[in-house]
Amino acid sequence: MRSQQELQVLSETDKIPFYKPIGNECTLFETTYHQQLPLLIKGPTGCGKTRFIAHMAARLGRPLYTVSCHDDLTAADLTGRYLLKGGETVWVDGPLTHAVRNGGICYLDEVVEARKDVTVVLHPLTDDRRILPLERTGEILKAPNEFMLVVSYNPGYQNILKSLKPSTRQRFVSISFDFPPPEIEIEIIANESGLPMERCIPLANLAQQLRKLKDIDLEEAVSTRLLVYCAILMKNGLDPFLAAETALIEPLCDEQDIKEGLLELIRATYG
Secondary structure (H helix, E strand, O other): OOOOOOOOOOOOOOOOOOOOOOOOHHHHHHHHHHOOOOEEEEOOOOOOHHHHHHHHHHHHOOOEEEEEOOOOOOHHHHHEEEEEEOOEEEEEEOHHHHHHHHOOEEEEEOHHHOOHHHHHHHHHHOOOOOEEEEOOOOEEEEOOOOOEEEEEEOHHHOOOOOOOOHHHHOOOEEEEOOOOOHHHHHHHHHHHHOOOHHHHHHHHHHHHHHHOOEOOOEOOOOOHHHHHHHHHHHHOOOOHHHHHHHHHHOOOOOOHHHHHHHHHHHHHHHO
8 A cells, every 4th residue: 555545543442532513513424424425524724624534433433544645546545456465466455445344434535636536436335336346356345334435625725627526526415614713723722732721812813813814825724733733832832923933824834025924913912
């Protein structure tokens, strides 16, 4: 399997990852799972999509197979391939095949980044057949009721070359994600970083100001993930101004004049 591909398996004994619901997304996920429907999650980078999936998989007691999609990801990376082991050629299941065999949840993160042949493999699993044909082995795997296919992507990066075809999108039910409101984001930052709640308030307020600059000065909005990183730096003694510059400004911008303007927002927040 390719080294860029992340495979994460959560067992039933693992602790449920922290997730703070914003709306009815947990109920929607559970209903979708129990009705054996495929799910599409849409939302900006770092808004909590992956954490949500990990939380729900652990909550439902199902193994989670997470694949970070990329330009070189092929259908064989998902389904499996023959490999040479000990002088013999043996078939090795990919994460999608593992999930089907074991009744797990397969999560394809940023699915639009994968090659087009990947979506072709997914189609038989997203209709009433719920099968995974393995041409190389001649098997046709029937997905058990416990299997679920979840994919995600960031609509902000969608373009004519990297988008889901309407025929593919209509095979999924869908939930839209966004960044949490300030009162919830403050709680998330405090829980994930250990920074006292009162010190997370100005950080969340700063994020609201920075997000207003998306598509004006910034291509991408500051993520909740970066806010947690910033809070971790602050929790471990770094000056708030330097922490914010390191975790919030530098990852989002390279142009010096824009960075100077953003740094003014930090100075106004932390004095």
